Amino acid sequence: MHTLDQLRSGQLHGVTRLDLAEALEHFPEEIFRLADSLEVLNLSDNRLSDLPPDLPRLHKLKVLFCSNNRFEHVPEVLGRCPALRMVGFKSNRIRELSERALPPRLRWLILTDNRLETLPDALGDCADLQKLMLAGNRLRSLPASLARCHNLELLRIAANQLPALPDWLLELPRLAWLAYAGNPFARHPDTPAAEVSWRELELEQELGQGASGVIHQARWQKADGSSEPVALKLFKGQMTSDGTPASEMSACLAGGTHPNLIGVLARLRDHPSGMQGLLLRLIDPGFHTLAGPPSLESCSRDTYSPGWALPFEQALRLLSGIASAALHLHGQGINHGDLYGHNILFDEAGNAVLGDFGAASFYPPDAPSQHAALQRIEVRAFAILLEELMTRSEMPASHRQALEPLLTRCQQGHVRDRPDFAEIEATLSTLLLLAQDDRP
Structure with missing residues (x-):
């Protein structure tokens, strides 16, 4: 992570990536000093609500992250950024995506966890669009123009208000990774499962983490006095880039037992902070x-x-x-x-x-x-x-x-x-x- 002091002092001259998180309410003008080198700009975790109209001065900018800010719209100035390929505005307050906000070379768009109810038809004109992440909005329909996005490979539309999955969507020639749980047409079932109390677990080292949660090694102290080494997945929040923890847990439990799946043992209950979790079989360290x-x-x-x-x-x-x-x-x-x-x-x-x-x-x-x-x-x-x-x-x-x-x-x-x-x-x-x- 960089600092404003470093930026203002000239220490960051020539950098290709800038990460600033300092409760910013306005776009720092000093960023334009990096116009001849800057390719990745990360302004996540600030208090921004708009971007300057002369943002295209950053003529080499390829990637822009503005997650966890206060945007209520995707700034239209992005549509005039010639090199911009990846745009991320996760977890803002966005209600509007104008067709003028779409960069001409857009490849990857992240608008997860916002308040969008509609999308512009012009999204179908983004010929290079490869990844589109829209989970956790209020969408009731998808523009039929997306059928023209023949390069679209990953689509996340979970946890919206879609009444059905459009048939044209299932004909996209390159689509490979699709998430749609948590919509009215695909509610997850309430899968019955055993439960294990937090008080029965001794948390040990972290094994890894992904978009939805953190996995720890733990020891399960059973009621009969025996113990078993297990893995515990603790979910990070109520919304991830893919969907909700509730949908994930339901699918895990309904998936059942198979030698090539990580086995699920139980749901977690009684976490002191109310966190949701799943108890999993511990995979051999040789994996x-x-x-x-x-x-x-x-x-x-x-x-x-x-x-x-x-x-x-x-x-x-x-x-x-x-x-x-x-x-x-x-x-x-x-x-x-x-x-x-x-x-x-x-x-x-x-x-x-x-x-x-x-x-x-x-x-x-x-x-x-x-x-x-x-x-x-x-x-x-x-x-x-x-x-x-x-x-x-x-x-x-x-x-x-x-x-x-x-x-x-x-x-x-x-x-x-x-x-x-x-x-x-x-x-x-x-x-x-x-x-x-x-x-x-």
């Missing part, structure tokens, strides 16, 4: 996260360490396991919504588990005709994972030749012509058996 989350540059693609590779048999086992987990979830009427490498844990043998149900949504019960398309949208997310591992694995030519047609079919633009997870899992299981038979 590691497959990938890093998308970066500002990669947008919708996971990040991998340079030169990282996975032996082909382990890659096949991992892919087969995740396909099996997805098949199981869709059999329960659950769309995971965030099937990504950064939500997968794996060990050296290629055993894998899929976690993080923050974007999970139940199939709309009154629209059975949409269920097949929802599964095949997630198939494209799996295809991206498959492609990432194929490029990072030295697979024998025979296996690669068998996988490439499957990859092509999973990625094709006609959503309903893609294979389902049953076919994908069967194909990968067969290839895995063949790979094992080829061992010396």
